[in-house]
Amino acid sequence: MTAEHTGAAPPPGSVGDRAIRSTRRTRRWGSWYVAEHRFLSLRAYAQTVTVTAIGNPIIYLYAMGVGLATLVDANLGTDAVGGVSYLAFVAPALLCSAAIAVASDEFTYPIMIGFKWNPVFFAMNAAPIQPGQIINGIVIAVFVRIFVTCGIFYAFMLLFGAVPSATGFLAVFVAVLTGLGFGVLLMAYTATLTEDTGQLAMVMRFVILPMTLFSGTFFPLAVLPVWLQWIGWISPLWHGTELARVFAYGLSEPLWLSVLHVLYLAVLLAVGWAWARRITARRLNK
Amino acid sequence: MPEPVIVAQNLVKKYQDFAAVDGISFEVAPGESFGLLGPNGAGKSTTMRLVGAVSTRTGGDLRVLGLDPNRYGPEIRSRLGVVPQADNLDTELRVRENLLVYGRYFGLPRAQVARRTDELLAFAQLEDKAKSKVDALSGGMKRRLTIARALINDPSILLLDEPTTGLDPQARHILWDRLFRLKEQGTTLLLTTHYMDEAEQLCDRLVVIDNGVIMAEGAPAQLIRTYSSREVLEVRFGSDLNADVAAQIAGMGDRIEVLPDRILIYSENGESELVRIVDAGLTPITSLVRRSSLEDVFLRLTGRTLIE
Structure with a gap:
């Protein structure tokens, strides 16, 4: 038996060598090649991406932060939501929800497509x-899309005067972490599906929508009866939103809780x- | 003899208790065009995935380009071109982009990929379609694009899984012409097919596979000589009568096979067998004398036709 037949390294100069x-290049950069591919694919639905990134903040900030806020502030004053305007209260939550929305798009159907439909x-x-590089590449591409989306969202928050605190920009990073932490779990779940018999639509309706609400x-969260509050505690969106509020308007919460928010999201990200x-x-x- | 580029020894792939590949051995020399011929479910595609280093073998030994796929999967794949049974071109990208993106996966510099892409679009006769959407291509064009994509890294071995299944005759001939050119250029081809004419056209050597095991191995002409007669007479008497007639003509030719729709009489001289049948007072609805093909070899070896 030659060295080649024992699974050892092949002789120098051979085809195998x-x-x-x-x-070596692909072993090192493969994940980036996949991300490159995803960016090129994004162009096929570039309009949707742009309209969502710019349209969403305008619509939501206006509807909730201006429309609903007028009602809330007029009736309850700033006491209702912890001493800040309703706009300031709701904006960081909308920012994190925007991250979740992009993650829900990118980590579901594109995964079904890649395994099954195309x-x-x-x-x-x-x-x-390698399989792991495919996943890495997708995560990289989605990271960029969420980051840009949240960056634009944050710019509109500033424009609407929704960010009282100077550390507000950190909320963008929190939102990205929230989107990815939740999204990779969703991706892993989607990857287990060999057939779409409506599971993804169910996830949208019975996981993502209730989570948002x-x-x-x-x-x-404290407004809810205790028996419903657990939804918030396990919800990545709640952890993200609370932390984003700490940075955006200085929501007061114990430091350990803030650390817990980060840890919780980081663990979801790693596990997913x-x-x-x-x-x-x-x-x-x- | 040059070092073989593929060596399979007692190769086994099991799914739970089912052995899709059940101990097959073969070698492929560089520049050779090697075929796996067999019906659907024979284990051809599984063998292709094992050689393609995307499936882990259950037993036996496999070396591709001298490397063990279990340890050097990406390295082996960097030297392969793969044309899967079902096209998996990216329909979100344009024709040309499909090649550009794929070339990057081999770590090739952009400029080199772009140059190679233009050459391959010409080779695949798709220059006019460079900016088209993939879905706008015909079946034959998609196959040619898939082959072009498989060639982007200038592979040492091209794996083709049922390359012309589902194509119309004209598209098949265009494809065969392209594959024949590759063969002339010295590319090693490993292809699976259940079309015997395809195997006869393209393969220097082949193995007949059924139920995950090799039934026979050799050059197409050699297999035909070994397992069949020179000519075959095909006669039809109508579905209801074939079996009865077969009893009456038993003993004619070297061998007789009765299929649901026709009777095959294997003989060195088909015409003289036909004369004997007519002399016996039987009148076939249709009759045809042809040369033996790999289909006959397969029928002889397995008792079944390739396409059922």
Whole structure:
């Protein structure tokens, strides 16, 4: 048996040896190549992306932060929501919700497409790209889209005068973490689906929508009866929103709670990411 | 003899208790065009995935370009071109972009990928379609684009899984012409097919696979010589009568196969067998004398036709 037949490194100059050297770039940069691909694909629905990124903040900030706020502030004053205007209260929550919305788009149907409807993941994997790199590349691309979306959203918040605190810009990073932390879990779940028989629509209706309503988004969590408050405690959106409020208008909460928000989101991100990589590796290796 | 580029020894792939590939061994030499011929579900595609380093073997040994796929998957794949059974071009991208994006996956510099893309669009006769959407292409064009994509890295081995299934005859011939050119240029081809004419056209050597095992191995002409007669007489008497007639003509030719719709009589001289049938007072509805093909080899080996 030669060295080649024991699974050891092939002799220098052989085809195998050349293959090993020429694959170093993909081993290192493969995730970025996948991200590049995703950006190119984004152009197919560039209009939707742009309209969402610019239209959403205007519509939501105006409807909730100006329209509803007039009613709330006039009837309850600033005591209703912890000493700030309703606009200042609701804006960080809307920012985090915007991140969740982008994550919900990007981590669901594009994953179904890649595995099933237009199985480009298999094509990537037939090239030297590894399953984990596919997931990394998607996360990178979605990170950029969420970051830009939240950046634009934040600019509108400033324009609406919704950010009393100088540390407000940090809320953008919190929102990105919120979107990704929730999104990678959703991606991992989507990756387990071999058939879409309405599961994703159910997730939108019975997970994402209730999460948006009961995460202290439009009213403080404490307003809810205790038996409903758990939705907030496990909701990434509640953790994100509360932390964003700390930065945006100085919501007072104990430091340990702020740290907990970050930890909770970081753990979701780590677990979801690793889970998605595992499922993808299993699904592509048939 | 040059070092083989693919060596499979006792290769096994099991899904739970079901062995899709059940201990097959073969070698492919550089520049050779090697075929896996067999019906649907024979284990051809599974073998392709194993060689393509995207599926982990359950047993046996496999070396592709001297490397073990279990350890050097991405490295092996960097030297392969893969044309899967179902097109998986990115329909969100334009024709040209599909090649540009794919080239990047091999770590190739942008300028080099762009140059290669233009060459391949010409090779695939798709220059006019460079900016088209993928969905606007015909089936044959999509296949050619998939082959062009598989060639973006100038692969050492091109894997083609059922390359012309589902194409009309004209599109098949265009594709065969392109593949034949690659073969002339010295590209190693590993292809699966259940079309015997395709195997005869493209393969220097092939294995007949059924139920995950190799039934026979050799050059197409050699397999036909070994497992079949020179000519075949096909006669039809109508579905209801075929079986009865077969009993009456038993003993004619070297061998007789009765299929639901026709009777095959294997013989060195088909015409003389037909004369004997007519002399016996039987009148077939249709009759045809043809040369033996790989289809006959397969029928002989497995008792079944390739396309059922």
